Amino acid sequence: MILLGIETSCDETAAAVLVDGAVRSNIIYSQIAKHAPYGGVVPEIASRDHVKKLPGIIKEALHNAHCPYDKLGGIAVTYGPGLASSLLIGYSAARALSQRLDIPLTGVHHHEGHIYSVFLSENQPVLDGAFPMMVLLVSGGDTKLVYMKAPGHYEIVGQTIDDAAGEALDKGALLLGLGYPGGPVIQRTAEGGNPHAVRFPRGLDNVGGEWKYDFDRKLCFSFSGLKTALLYHVQKNPEIIRDESAKRDLIASYQEAVADALAVRVERALEKYDCASFACAGGVSLNKVLREKLGTLSRKCRIPLKLSSPRLCTDNAAMIAGAAYIKWSAGNPFVTPEDVNPNLRLENWSG
Numbered sequence: 001m002i003l004l005g006i007e008t009s010c011d012e013t014a015a016a017v018l019v020d021g022a023v024r025s026n027i028i029y030s031q032i033a034k035h036a037p038y039g040g041v042v043p044e045i046a047s048r049d050h051v052k053k054l055p056g057i058i059k060e061a062l063h064n065a066h067c068p069y070d071k072l073g074g075i076a077v078t079y080g081p082g083l084a085s086s087l088l089i090g091y092s093a094a095r096a097l098s099q100r101l102d103i104p105l106t107g108v109h110h111h112e113g114h115i116y117s118v119f120l121s122e123n124q125p126v127l128d129g130a131f132p133m134m135v136l137l138v139s140g141g142d143t144k145l146v147y148m149k150a151p152g153h154y155e156i157v158g159q160t161i162d163d164a165a166g167e168a169l170d171k172g173a174l175l176l177g178l179g180y181p182g183g184p185v186i187q188r189t190a191e192g193g194n195p196h197a198v199r200f201p202r203g204l205d206n207v208g209g210e211w212k213y214d215f216d217r218k219l220c221f222s223f224s225g226l227k228t229a230l231l232y233h234v235q236k237n238p239e240i241i242r243d244e245s246a247k248r249d250l251i252a253s254y255q256e257a258v259a260d261a262l263a264v265r266v267e268r269a270l271e272k273y274d275c276a277s278f279a280c281a282g283g284v285s286l287n288k289v290l291r292e293k294l295g296t297l298s299r300k301c302r303i304p305l306k307l308s309s310p311r312l313c314t315d316n317a318a319m320i321a322g323a324a325y326i327k328w329s330a331g332n333p334f335v336t337p338e339d340v341n342p343n344l345r346l347e348n349w350s351g
């Protein structure tokens, strides 16, 4: 089965070709430079840029995979969640191509793409022995713990009650004047800094108070207090911004707080649920400190950790085609969505 994947849910225009689930090409065009002056993604700019770039990106993906259009067996496209106007560009292109080539089209949930990216490589994906699996999903807009008893079975067991981890990094970086996106720039600037110089809150540490959510409080995240703590710290110590070494320590401490808050909840989840493996997926899973912490946890608990290769961590289309292939291999037929759905929820597979 040769699949073309298309992803345009936010600010990456991406296309990829997979042969029997093995990645043959994975082209990603990032719009970061276009959005950076505004400190975040501007939907109108994003969709206009997708329109311009997507045809060329699809051609490049097919060319790099040595795959002519008539060899394609199907198309997989992200149809949610994401920015409506951006999703529409990829969805419309995928739909038109599938009709023109008379091949099936299937819609993929963006987070399913991130989750199954941990199984993708230049070889066919192997899922045996990985389930039950706990997944920490950390993208720009989401922070969730998803317990998967089997492929296609999703139980959300914890989530952020305010900001996502990626958002905390992006907003923290903006506050410190480091630019956008925050994750990579924070990781770079924190290099060599003392991560214990400033003790930042880890979110929901203090028990007590009202708890109105259905989730176990110990498995939930909160990052809005962390951002406020950073603001207060800088307001109280304005000289820190001009002192390179103190600033590096501050940033390293902020990054440490984000990574630690995530790793602690993963450890609690592994204690509570029976897991054959655990995984971390989404843009923030690129973070070196987080990867190290999860690696240490894996050795401590003796539970294997699955991480995507760096090019598959941030938004890409290989993960979209990969998720479609894995779902199809498990007996779920391709389903063409009628429209995009910016608020699409993760649903269990029926096949």
Ligand code: KG4
Pocket: 010, 138, 139, 140, 141, 142, 165, 166, 167, 169, 170, 181, 182, 183, 184, 187, 282, 283, 284, 285, 286, 287, 288, 313, 314, 315
């Ligand atoms: O998954 P993703 O590419 O896009 C969404 O689907 O949201 O994630 C983007 C997020 C941004 O918040 C960005 O700051 C973060 O991933 N990120 C990182 C790193 N690279 C990207 N966070 C921490 N460390 C990194 N190296």
